[in-house]
Amino acid sequence: MRVRLLGIGFLAPALVAVSLFFLLPVLLTAVFSFTNMSTSTGISGGEYLIIETDLRDLPAQGVSAETVVQLDAAGYAITEVGLARMAAAFGADRAQELREDYFGDTFEARRDLERLLRDLDNNPIRNTRERKAAADLFAVTIVGERYDTEAAFRDALSDTGIDPSDHDALVTAAYTGWIWTSDNFSLLFELPSTLRYALNTAFYVVCTLAFNITFGLFLAISTFYLPLKLANVFRSIWFLPRILPPVMYVLMWNWFTWDNGFIATVTGWFGVPQQNWMMQTPTHAWTVIILINGFVGASLGMILFSSAIKAIPLPMLYASEVDGANRWQQVRYIILPQMRWPILFLTCYQTLSLLTSFEYILLATDGGPGSTTEVWALAAYHTALSNYGGNLQYGLGAAFALILVVIGIVLSALYLRFFNFKELVAKPRIEQ
Incomplete structure (x- = not known):
């Protein structure tokens, strides 16, 4: 028994070296080969993000044409999120006036919302550049927005009225992290x-x-x-x-x-x-x-x-x-x-x-x-x-x-x- 333990003791350094410098690298190589890890995905997970250049590729990933149009031509709405942004950027008085008179109103085009901001009774926005920036604060869209979790992204899809049948495809398309796959081979x-x-x-x-x-x-x-x-x-x-x-x-x-x-x-x-x-x-x-x-x-x-x-x-x-x-x-x-x-x-x-x-x-x-x-x-x-x-x-x-x-x-x-x-x-x- 002592001889066997002594033999194992002598072999231990070699076994540790083989495990650390051969078996472990081979195992990690095998694991990574079944992922799509890259610079763009990172190695520690990712977020959910759809940008404008992604819209043209969505139909090929199973997203309906109607949803793509809806994402591309998103409207505007007076919501609490937009009002909070408005208060931070243009003052609480303007945000409060919009809350009292127009909360919940929707607009198909930005020019309609800009006209409203220009004609406010107490705090109108006269500068054209500022009106455009203020109108963008109320855009109802997920394009260009980052979501940390899948649940938050799905909630955003529901809030913008995206067809539920396209949610799964959009979740897959929007994920920026790595996934398990055999596509590499x-x-x-x-x-x-x-x-x-x-x-x-x-x-x-x-x-x-x-x-x-x-x-x-x-x-x-x-x-x-x-x-x-x-x-x-x-x-x-x-x-x-x-x-x-x-x-x-x-x-x-x-x-x-x-x-x-x-x-x-x-x-x-x-x-x-x-x-x-x-x-x-x-x-x-x-x-x-x-x-x-x-x-x-x-x-x-x-x-x-x-x-x-x-x-x-x-x-x-x-x-x-x-x-x-x-x-x-x-x-x-x-x-x-x-x-x-x-x-x-x-x-x-x-x-x-x-x-x-x-x-x-x-x-x-x-x-x-x-x-x-x-x-x-x-x-x-x-x-x-x-x-x-x-x-x-x-x-x-x-x-x-x-x-x-x-x-x-x-x-x-x-x-x-x-x-x-x-x-x-x-x-x-x-x-x-």
């Missing part, structure tokens, strides 16, 4: 840009992953056969992209590829017009992006594969040399067959990393030129946290991210199946 399959993001992501992951694994293996194998000191120097040089801050690393590539950078300067000596070798064409952009991410991933692969190669018993290599095997035959028949587990780990890790990371693309091209290098994760970031329209769509961005989580889990399961994970972690036969 429907929208993902309807947007033409979704397929482009998916294809860009597949191209980016496959090409960069192939470069990472292949070049990492090449570096590991080639430095394995070098003298130790020389091999360490080469490994240190190739490990620099991994330890450099992403901003500095991409700035170096910008200096190398931009229209005033190294490549443009050298090619200019031979009469080639200056151009941005990163952003000139989509082909240039993809080439640079794959190289930027590829060198970072290959440096990690080089370290892992070098460690795995060093774990191979040297007598196996010596015996192969005695049997006449050359370097290529040693790589093909001895080194590569024993690299399945490191390749599995790096393939899974790099796939998940490439699916969800976008910082190098953001810093290098920001999805350009146009949106030709916009990958799925970058689209989620732009949708939820940074777009040119100003309305950040948290719910739709979370739906983008949740799709990535599902794809990552599915790919991990396929990798484990493809590489026969159970056999890799099985006990050696001598221990069975």
Whole structure:
């Protein structure tokens, strides 16, 4: 029992870290993806508001044309609310005169009410601008008015004589807060840009992953056969992209590829017009992006594969040399067959990393030129946290991210199946 409790105690920090930094973010992403949260709705509920620009969209939301006309052409009435506003803006005497002589009267047009205000017996309003402002105080309308609760909004609908059959549709249309919905996922399959993001992501992951694994293996194998000191120097040089801050690393590539950078300067000596070798064409952009991410991933692969190669018993290599095997035959028949587990780990890790990371693309091209290098994760970031329209769509961005989580889990399961994970972690036969 004590041993079990001790084990749980040692695992507790890891369980807390996994819960806080993995499970909780995934859970919140799933929750937000089923909402329409955005900058316009906020994240803490909303009010009920209909403005004039909303009127033309109400018929499409199930509101009758008669109600739309009634909202657009609201009348005027002498009510206690209007009188209170009148007393605050134009004096209690005028408000009292209106209460005594005209309380409850209604007017279809503002000019009729303005005429009344101009002809008051004791306190007439002579100034035209002031009469218009005073008449607006008695407008009987819900357009442009904010209501904190649904009950208050429904009461206002009843007070203005709106057809009760349109109340539910108006409540739905007027609510400015977020609601639970699955429309985000429907929208993902309807947007033409979704397929482009998916294809860009597949191209980016496959090409960069192939470069990472292949070049990492090449570096590991080639430095394995070098003298130790020389091999360490080469490994240190190739490990620099991994330890450099992403901003500095991409700035170096910008200096190398931009229209005033190294490549443009050298090619200019031979009469080639200056151009941005990163952003000139989509082909240039993809080439640079794959190289930027590829060198970072290959440096990690080089370290892992070098460690795995060093774990191979040297007598196996010596015996192969005695049997006449050359370097290529040693790589093909001895080194590569024993690299399945490191390749599995790096393939899974790099796939998940490439699916969800976008910082190098953001810093290098920001999805350009146009949106030709916009990958799925970058689209989620732009949708939820940074777009040119100003309305950040948290719910739709979370739906983008949740799709990535599902794809990552599915790919991990396929990798484990493809590489026969159970056999890799099985006990050696001598221990069975």
